[in-house]
Amino acid sequence: MNRPRRGRPPIVDLRHRILRAAEAVFIRREYDRVRMEDVARACGVAKGTLYLHFPGKRELYLALLFDAIGHVHEILETELASAGPAAEKIERIVRFLLSYFWNRRYFLALIQRVEHLTEEPAAREWLRRRSALAKLVERAIADGVARGELRGLDPRIAAEMLLGMIRGVNRYRVGADALGPLVAAVVSTFLEGAEPRAQAEAGQP
Amino acid sequence: MNRPRRGRPPIVDLRHRILRAAEAVFIRREYDRVRMEDVARACGVAKGTLYLHFPGKRELYLALLFDAIGHVHEILETELASAGPAAEKIERIVRFLLSYFWNRRYFLALIQRVEHLTEEPAAREWLRRRSALAKLVERAIADGVARGELRGLDPRIAAEMLLGMIRGVNRYRVGADALGPLVAAVVSTFLEGAEPRAQAEAGQP
DNA sequence: CGATTTAATGACTCGCCGGTCAGTTTCTGC
DNA sequence: GCAGAAACTGACCGGCGAGTCATTAAATCG
Numbered sequence: 001m002n003r004p005r006r007g008r009p010p011i012v013d014l015r016h017r018i019l020r021a022a023e024a025v026f027i028r029r030e031y032d033r034v035r036m037e038d039v040a041r042a043c044g045v046a047k048g049t050l051y052l053h054f055p056g057k058r059e060l061y062l063a064l065l066f067d068a069i070g071h072v073h074e075i076l077e078t079e080l081a082s083a084g085p086a087a088e089k090i091e092r093i094v095r096f097l098l099s100y101f102w103n104r105r106y107f108l109a110l111i112q113r114v115e116h117l118t119e120e121p122a123a124r125e126w127l128r129r130r131s132a133l134a135k136l137v138e139r140a141i142a143d144g145v146a147r148g149e150l151r152g153l154d155p156r157i158a159a160e161m162l163l164g165m166i167r168g169v170n171r172y173r174v175g176a177d178a179l180g181p182l183v184a185a186v187v188s189t190f191l192e193g194a195e196p197r198a199q200a201e202a203g204q205p
Numbered sequence: 206m207n208r209p210r211r212g213r214p215p216i217v218d219l220r221h222r223i224l225r226a227a228e229a230v231f232i233r234r235e236y237d238r239v240r241m242e243d244v245a246r247a248c249g250v251a252k253g254t255l256y257l258h259f260p261g262k263r264e265l266y267l268a269l270l271f272d273a274i275g276h277v278h279e280i281l282e283t284e285l286a287s288a289g290p291a292a293e294k295i296e297r298i299v300r301f302l303l304s305y306f307w308n309r310r311y312f313l314a315l316i317q318r319v320e321h322l323t324e325e326p327a328a329r330e331w332l333r334r335r336s337a338l339a340k341l342v343e344r345a346i347a348d349g350v351a352r353g354e355l356r357g358l359d360p361r362i363a364a365e366m367l368l369g370m371i372r373g374v375n376r377y378r379v380g381a382d383a384l385g386p387l388v389a390a391v392v393s394t395f396l397e398g399a400e401p402r403a404q405a406e407a408g409q410p
Numbered sequence: 411c412g413a414t415t416t417a418a419t420g421a422c423t424c425g426c427c428g429g430t431c432a433g434t435t436t437c438t439g440c
Numbered sequence: 441g442c443a444g445a446a447a448c449t450g451a452c453c454g455g456c457g458a459g460t461c462a463t464t465a466a467a468t469c470g
Contacts, residue, residue, distance in 0.1 A: 005445090006437075008435070008438095011447080031237075032236075037427080047449085052447070057429090156377065161373055165373070168365040168369020181359075188358070189356075189366065213418080219417095250419090251418060252458090253419055256458095257417070
């Protein structure tokens with residue numbers, strides 16, 4: 001079907017490999033401290049090659065964030081679509097988000113950065129996706145509230161509270177073994193008057 | 206006492222004026238998007254003058270943050286030293302922090318930035334001050350828990366939760382009139398099983 | 411007023427990094 | 441093997457902005 005192409009064949013899946021390398025670099029350093037040269041080196045490729053796959057640094061970076069939020073959105077959607085008590089759903093997403101952001105601590109700064117670039121259309125798109133994600137959480141909370149399983153907070157505010165708490169609380173993770181208590185603390189805050197349940201096991205690292 | 210100095214007299218309080226101008230600029234744009242020229246212009250002064258008062262951009266920026274956190278620390282200390290129910294103290298600091306950070310939205314990004322510059326001694330000093338501030342909040346929460354006025358969360362974690370929630374929740378402030386409900390929501394989360402209290406008034410803008 | 415001292419100025423320098431493009435490599439088709 | 445085509449390379453370019461410093465301004469002293 002697809003006529004065998006002429007010329008040098010592209011390195012397999014290079015675009016994807018660049019994104020992964022970029023992630024590794026951007027996670028550790030801040031946007032303006034990351035040189036395209038760094039990304040190229042991390043990918044074992046020359047700088048010029050990056051520009052064959054992405055128009056520029058900003059686009060590479062945005063593609064990276066879009067990938068990440070897409071991934072998170074997908075996972076949350078799956079978790080939240082499942083049946084079961086709202087409290088357990090909340091617990092699962094809290095556990096996932098704590099792990100995800102712990103392993104990508106610099107994303108928080110990156111994200112903050114985009115959220116203030118409101119001029120550009122790409123940034124608006126980011127905000128849209130970011131909102132969609134918050135809405136997923138919001139809906140899960142609204143569900144729980146409607147069923148009387150969660151304390152009666154405004155779901156929209158509660159969703160941002162939850163996401164904010166996750167960011168704040170992640171400060172105290174020094175090892176995977178601290179994950180359980182943090183999850184318990186965050187979740188219990190959303191259960192009306194419930195005591196934190198004892199949970200000693202650690203999540204995936 | 207102080208012998209009248211010779212030569213051209215310095216512009217009165219220029220260092221302070223530079224800091225205020227820098228605050229105005231850094232609040233709106235990100236660190237790397239702020240040119241020293243911008244700060245100078247905002248202060249109605251030439252670029253070189255900045256370097257007579259600060260060794261460089263980084264130092265100016267850190268001085269700015271140190272000022273800010275010093276101010277916050279002072280206010281919280283005063284609030285927390287007062288007598289009264291823990292819940293009311295929490296309410297007052299939540300109200301203050303929401304307003305403060307709403308009016309300085311970009312500080313959050315600035316702060317995040319410093320917190321990843323762990324190599325430099327100045328950054329370590331920042332972390333120390335940041336910790337001291339969290340400890341203030343922590344103590345207020347511990348107080349409330351000890352007196353049975355707040356839900357029984359680990360105060361250290363709860364303090365970070367509270368600060369995180371404030372950051373997250375600020376997303377929804379579009380005007381001063383939204384302050385009351387947000388304060389109520391955040392505070393009620395820290396009162397065991399309490400319903401959000403109706404609070405319609407707005408805080409200082 | 412001129413000498414002296416200190417403050418402020420802004421044109422200039424210089425290193426850095428995003429982006430480019432002529433050249434090289436590695437493939438296919440004949 | 442040779443021509444052609446597409447992908448990759450890395451030395452180079454240009455702009456930008458932090459930091460400098462010779463010059464100018466503004467005061468005091470005698």
